[in-house]
Amino acid sequence: MDIDSHYIRPVNHPHVHDPALRFCSSCGGPLAPQRIKEGEPERPVCTRCGHVVYLDPKVAVGTVITDDDDRIALVRRSIEPGYGKWVFPGGYVDRGEVPTVAAVREAREEASLDIRLDGLINIYAYAGAVPIVIVYEASVVGGTLDAADESLEAAWFAPEDVPWPDLAFRSTRDALRDHRRGLIHRDLI
Ligand SMILES: [Zn+2]
Numbered sequence: 001m002d003i004d005s006h007y008i009r010p011v012n013h014p015h016v017h018d019p020a021l022r023f024c025s026s027c028g029g030p031l032a033p034q035r036i037k038e039g040e041p042e043r044p045v046c047t048r049c050g051h052v053v054y055l056d057p058k059v060a061v062g063t064v065i066t067d068d069d070d071r072i073a074l075v076r077r078s079i080e081p082g083y084g085k086w087v088f089p090g091g092y093v094d095r096g097e098v099p100t101v102a103a104v105r106e107a108r109e110e111a112s113l114d115i116r117l118d119g120l121i122n123i124y125a126y127a128g129a130v131p132i133v134i135v136y137e138a139s140v141v142g143g144t145l146d147a148a149d150e151s152l153e154a155a156w157f158a159p160e161d162v163p164w165p166d167l168a169f170r171s172t173r174d175a176l177r178d179h180r181r182g183l184i185h186r187d188l189i
Pocket of ligand 1: 024025026027028029046047048049050051
């Protein structure tokens with residue numbers, strides 16, 4: 001799944017000009033950016049019925065999965081954005097799904113690994129970006145690392161071999177860096 005897929009966009013009124021937001025979902029009228037309240041971003045407003053579209057962030061999860069040799073599981077993306085770049089398994093949380101459950105699901109779908117979550121590393125969010133990314137540390141309890149959904153290949157990396165220049169997203173780099181410096185909240189899962 002594409003964590004960070006709507007990566008950094010121009011700030012101030014991100015997504016107002018998204019082509020998916022041209023028409024009102026209530027009446028089909030054209031939407032236009034409008035500032036409803038001072039100090040808040042412009043929002044798409046229906047020029048016919050006045051319906052206001054409130055754009056929410058998307059919640060994503062990722063897992064830094066280690067094996068008994070402290071190697072880290074990474075997958076190489078077969079889709080844009082970040083085609084050909086490395087990322088840890090992760091993806092979007094479905095509505096109504098608990099983030100920890102989504103993390104375990106994505107590890108199975110993307111890397112063919114069964115995991116146990118060991119703690120929260122951190123939560124990553126960036127100005128102008130849509131996703132808020134929750135990253136856990138995890139251990140392998142079953143399965144064999146294998147490229148699956150949306151991956152060209154999958155591999156274990158020793159800490160000193162992490163391909164830092166070829167990581168897909170800012171959150172990938174930041175979470176791996178935090179993991180390397182030992183950041184983990186074991187009580188937050
Ligand atoms: Zn309307």
